[in-house]
Amino acid sequence: MSELLQAVLDSEERSDLRSFLSELRQQEKKYLLRNDILNVYSEYCSKSQKPEAYYTTSELGKLIYYTQEIIQEDSNFCFIIRSKIASQEVYWLTSDLSIEPMTVQDLLDLRDRLVNKFHPNDGDLLELDFGPFYDYTPIIRDPKNIGKGVQFLNRYLSSKIFQDSKQLLENLLNFLRLHHYNGVQLLVNDRIQSQQQLSEQVKKAIGFVNNRPDDEPYEQFRFQLQSMGFEPGWGNTAARVRETLNILDELIDSADPQTLEAFISRVPMIFRIVLVSAHGWFGQEGVLGRPDTGGQVVYVLDQAKSLEKQLQEDVLLAGLEKLNVEPKVIILTRLIPNSDGTLCNQRLEKVHGTENAWILRVPLRDFNPNMTQNWISRFEFWPYLETFAIDSERELRAEFQGTPDLIVGNYTDGNLIAFLLARRLKVTQCNVAHALEKSKYLFSNLYWQELEEKYHFSLQFTADLIAMNAANFVVSSTYQEIVGTPDSVGQYESYKCFTMPELYHVTNGIELFSPKFNVVPPGVNENNYFPYTRTKDRVESDRQRLAETLFTLEDPTQIFGKLDDPNKRPLFSMARLDHIKNLTGLAECYGQSKELQEHCNLILVAGKLRVEESGDNEERDEIIKLYNIIDEYNLHGKIRWLGVRLSKTDSGEIYRVIADRQGIFVQPALFEAFGLTILESMVSGLPTFATQFGGPLEIIQDKVNGFLINPTNLDETATKIVDFITKCEQNPNYWNEISQRGIDRVYSTYTWKIHTSKLLSLARIYGFWNFTSKENREDLLRYLEALFYLIYKPRAQQLLEQHKYR
The missing domain is CATH 3.10.450.330 (Nuclear Transport Factor 2; Chain: A,)
Incomplete structure (x- = not known):
């Protein structure tokens, strides 16, 4: 008990x-x-x-x-x-x-009875249990180490090398032999035939490079190393080659986790990456703020740029420049013929500021043109994923002139496509799902039948189960995204045990202690988002134009509200206009607080201004609600609502313009999986108030470099903001102190350089793990395929039939 x-x-x-x-x-x-x-x-x-x-x-x-x-x-x-x-x-x-x-089964039966007393299951419901598939993999024991999977794997592999060094080092040699680029062998050749030979030749090669100048280019002694059994990939200079060989020598003689990670992280094995962001409106201009885009587009674009830059750096350091190795990153999304003036109808678009990163758009197969020629909500996209994956495979092979080395899925649809592609291409699959819908909508699985027409959660949650279990590794932004906090359940944890009445029971949906989970927070784009104090990097004409747009410009087509006193301290927020982002909640908080109104103007950059302009039901509801709040609390003259699409350059400058006036950024989401806008505002120098529900809890150290709020408690939220303003008025330097601490927090922890270095290291180590463990995943993958073809696909087909008549 x-x-x-x-x-x-x-x-x-x-x-x-x-x-x-x-x-x-x-x-x-x-x-x-x-x-x-x-x-x-x-x-x-x-x-x-x-x-x-x-x-x-x-x-x-x-x-x-x-x-x-x-x-x-x-x-x-x-x-x-x-x-x-x-x-x-x-x-x-x-x-x-x-x-x-x-038992778990008793609990799920009870939940079913609560929902449907008149149709008990009588034991005839499908039961899903993924537990047995994790029995043969190493498992983390201590909950505090969840999300540190690669560290655990390194310790595990190091201990295996120590226990059975001959076999594991033989595996290491075979792993090194695997790698080539366009038919050119990398790392070791057939002159090295055994683990013993590898050990001997490494020491011989170290002795050779020790006698060469540190800065001597690799090409000048390439052939001598080849005669010893070493091909390109060890380094670009004598110093780098010596360093890499020394790490391998140390690994052979006395393996430890740090040495193993240091060596595997240098293995040149990833040159071609696919980032899947499938459901649409993915572009570089005119797409942010559209339904279902915003944060994900920003995240994937920034990730693609940083990955390409890191791959180029890795190629240079590995000494592969003379082999004409050209790293390539492709963002895979759908082509939308009716693209509303954006470039979403172009098959191929180069990512700005890169040499070889591209947006590849693949059209949906012809069906009902009213559906397939237009944007489709992420809640309706499910029937098209399988054929999209099949068509994308052909396109990717053509673009890469081969196969990718890593596929990274984003959001549920992208992760399912990543599973289908990785299965067909036999490459490493990484999942990213910073916002699992199951956690965002209360009782969404329990009452799925009532919500099915609008959200199709039966497809979404089934796709989540398939993709998260199939992934070789999972990247989360925060620890609590996986397992929550002491008093709240994590997003992935919510898949551990749940019922979808009359569809299936999940008794063990995911192994939370699996080393596949890794916390790798995203970064902030430092080209667009930087401190307001860096005046030399700012464009004065942009600053003036955006200041006018925010505070004084009269343009009823895209701006609502005229401020009685534009010089009041701005209380600012920028997000999609949907229920979860809760901008209407912030407006109500402001409306209920006379003190806030006295000290601040409320400035919102959010979606559309008119119901008829929106194609999203939730956004239309929020537009109506926001107008009602403005009227109810008579906020005319105190609020500006901008329904504008911003370029990333303008988006960055808007934060800085608010900071020029010692403003405040508020992120009032009911739940926020991570919160890129929080990083953007903090690095711009804005004191930031953000929801305590979700990722911000790990970004912000409350009252040190920002403030956490409970957005459901309007009085408390208003009081916290007013208290901050009062302190700023009593101590003029207080605003600057919080501002600088926020900037420091971002630069120390949340840069894309840190993110991509870690992501590529993970991909290499999990590739090594899959090879050395000889892990037989075929049984798991077959189980997942059965779930796909027997549950997911028939339900997707039913939805497709409905789409015929849209």
């Missing part, structure tokens, strides 16, 4: 538990989440006149704190207790306080 439950039952608080259960029976809700439970408990303590300390220090208080969910059935209760990150216990409590542990 749970220690928390046992402690209550063994204490004088047993009767308090009984009374609390009685309080629960009076609740209208039969399914309570953590916040609901805490509220009921708080009311109970108040009614019972418990001492203030009782709320947190009592045995019952501790139990309630760790109880994630409570489900009532008849007069009995199911307690889901999460006393540790990434693990839960489930118990059944009756009215007489008898307690029984519940």
Whole structure:
């Protein structure tokens, strides 16, 4: 039994538990989440006149704190207790306080009954369990090491080398033999036939390069190294070659995790990368702020630029320049014929500021032109993914004149396409999914049937299960994206155990302790986003134009509102106009606070101004809501709402223009998986207030380099902002202190150089792991294919039939 439950039952608080259960029976809700439970408990303590300390220090208080969910059935209760990150216990409590542990299957059946009392499953529902496929892979034990997969793998592989050095080093030799570029052998040739020979020849080569000047180019002693068994790829100078050979020599003699990572990270094995961002409106101008784009477009474009730059640097350092090695990065997306004046109807577009990074757009196969010729929402895109992947394979082979070395998926649709492509091309698959929809929409799996027409979650969640289990490695921006916090469930953790009533049960959807998970936060584009104090890098005409646009320009086609006093401190936010981003919540917070209105103007850069201009249902709802809030609180003269599309250059300068006036950036999302706008505002020098729900919790150190807010508590949020403004007025340097700390935080942790170096290192190490472990993934992949063809594809076909009549 749970220690928390046992402690209550063994204490004088047993009767308090009984009374609390009685309080629960009076609740209208039969399914309570953590916040609901805490509220009921708080009311109970108040009614019972418990001492203030009782709320947190009592045995019952501790139990309630760790109880994630409570489900009532008849007069009995199911307690889901999460006393540790990434693990839960489930118990059944009756009215007489008898307690029984519940299995995962029992819990899922109970949830089904709650939704559909009249159609019980009677045990005839498909049950998905991925647990057995992880039985033969190493597993992390300590929850705090989740998300540090590559560090764990390095320790594991190093210990294996130590235990069975002959076999593992033989594998290392065979791994080095694998690598070539356009038919040219790299690293070692057939003069080295055994692990023993490799060890001997490495020492011989080190002795040879020790006698050469550090800066001597590799080409001048290439043939001498070839005679010893070493081909290009060890370095571009004598010093670099010596350094790489010394790392290998150390690895052979005494393996340790750092040496292993240092060596594998230098192996030239990745030259061609595909980044999949499939559902559309992917371009470099005129697409940001469209439904389903924004943050993902910015992320992938910046990642592509940085990856190409890093690959070029790696090629140079490896001494492969003379072999005409040309790294190439392709962003794979869909071609949209009716592109609304953007370049989304062009097959191939070069990424600005790169030599060999491209946007490759592949059209959807002809179907209903009303669908396939136009943008399709990410919630409706599912029927087209398989044929898109098949057609993309042909296009990618043509562009690369071969196959890619790494495929990185983005978002659920991109990750499923990455799975289909990686399966066909037999290359390493990486998943990126910073915003899993399952966590964003409350009870989305439980009530999926009611939401299916609008969101098609049955397809989305099935695609997530397939892609995340198929991936060789998964990149997340934050630790909590994987397993949450002590008091909240992580995005990936939410896939561990769930039901989709009348479709399937998931008893073990993902192994959270798998070393495939790695936290690699994105960076900020330093060309566009930099501190407002770097005046030499700013364009004065842009600054003046954007200042006028933000505060004084009258243009009813794209700006709503005229400010009574444009010189007030700007309270600024920029995001898509959808429910999760919660800009309407910020407007309401501002509307309810007279003090905020007294000190600040509210400036919003958000989507469209008119309902008829939007093709997205959620955006239309938010437009109506925002106008209603402006009227309800009479915010005319105090608010500016810009429905403009910004280039990245203008986007960066807008933050700096706000900073010129010692403004404040607020990110009020109900949930934010990571938060690139937070990095952009901080590096620009804006003191930033951001949601405490999601990634910002790891970016911002509260009250040190920014501020965390609960966007559902409007009074508290307004108070925190007003308190900051008051401190700034009392101490004119306080704004500057927070501003500089935010800048320092970004530069120390969130640059694209750090991100791409880590990503490429991961790709190489997981490639080595897959080779040396001889891991047989075929059984897992077959299981995933069965899920794709038996569940996903038939449902996608049903949606396609609906699209015929759109």
